[in-house]
Amino acid sequence: MRMGRSEHNPLTLAWESALCLHRRGWWSYALHLCHDPDDAEDLLHDALTSILERNILPDEVAPGYVYRVMRNARISRGRREKTRRAHAPRLAPHSERCTTPDVRGFDVALASLTDDQREVITLKHAGGLTLEQIALATGRPLGTVAGQHRRAIESLRTALMNREESEV
């Protein structure tokens, strides 16, 4: 089968393989930022478009770069949404298509974390970033990120232990 010219392009191939490699991390973080699968997909499209316009290869950027672009895109989208909401009524939510993970068991403990703590946990464990890379991706100081991670772990431990005690 003859392939299109863009499919041979090293940039396209590199970002496609990066997508395969990091799809779980990117998707988890997009869901964390948007809380809605459709918005998360739009956010990923925005982020990838912005990255591809710069003609950079995945190897040329820091591991947390895509997360940083997603975060910035989310902030920009948030501003646009705020303007849009001011002028138009919000559409009814579509819970049917929503594939956000069920809030059960371990998810209950995760849901008890603050937004910043959950962001750090998502980037570290779903995205596989180090604390230094998370600091770069979120634009927060390393000490702050490390503190948020430590407090998140403490909160999770407490929540899980309370759950075990209540089950006994």
Added chain:
Amino acid sequence: MTDEHLDSMLDGHAWPEMPEGVSARLRARIARERARTPRRWFALAAMLLLGLGVGVVGGLAVGRAETPSGLDPSLIAHPEAPARTKRLFFDTPVFASRTHTRESVSTDWGTLRTSQGVEP
């Protein structure tokens, strides 16, 4: 429950997987954006060239409109004025004066000389 235990629980946690449809649409977007990029550069270059062309033509038009009143024809018609300046003023279509020709300036030279105090 140790930190390592919690870390391994989090690493092994069922983080949401990207649906296949989303992944396919993102791959299509990657291919489409890459294919579109050269056309964007071409459009940008075309717009720049167009802007440059409009600027040059506009500048020349303004220059043509302003040159006759901005230049003193008596100095251009001065017998010692450089021939190149005369050619530029009278013979180049863009700068050619609509109010002064070689003949009219030559005819009026005596008047201009006396009124503006320019001596040949």
